[in-house]
Amino acid sequence: MVRSSARWSGSDAALRSVQVAFDVEKQVIDAVRYAAFKNQLSPSDQIRTILGLPCTTRPVRPRLTVTLSDADYALLGQRFGLAPEDKRKIKDALHETLIAFAREQKAPGIGQM
Incomplete structure (x- = not known):
């Protein structure tokens, strides 16, 4: 078995994580997004909060992005x-x-x- 370096050992748990998608009504999506905005969280962190799971810390440098051609x-x-x-x-x-x-x-x- 190949062992990962110490540098990558912290990402082992993340590699085992699975992204879960929810097919819900627009009203649910809007409510979660609004709560995330109001609480200054990402939608993912808002969902984790609703589910009682620990969240990542807030970004140190929040930013807006857009892709320009x-x-x-x-x-x-x-x-x-x-x-x-x-x-x-x-x-x-x-x-x-x-x-x-x-x-x-x-x-x-x-x-x-």
């Missing part, structure tokens, strides 16, 4: 008057757009930015 960068470059290749400046413009959106929505905590 080259075509998306071309459209965004046009929108912001930037070269599509200047992904850093486009990302900065997107960042500012999201902050402006949150301010318009009067999202909690935005006034402190």
Whole structure:
């Protein structure tokens, strides 16, 4: 039997874990997602909380993600008057757009930015 290195020994339990999917009504999905949002948890951690299971800690650096294609960068470059290749400046413009959106929505905590 091949033994894993000490570096990977902590992941042995995770390798034995099985992801479980629930086919439920949209109302249940919405309720879990809303509770997760309200409690600042991932939907998975919210489900673990509901089930009385231990949860992982909250992310140290919460973030939003979006996948952008080259075509998306071309459209965004046009929108912001930037070269599509200047992904850093486009990302900065997107960042500012999201902050402006949150301010318009009067999202909690935005006034402190």
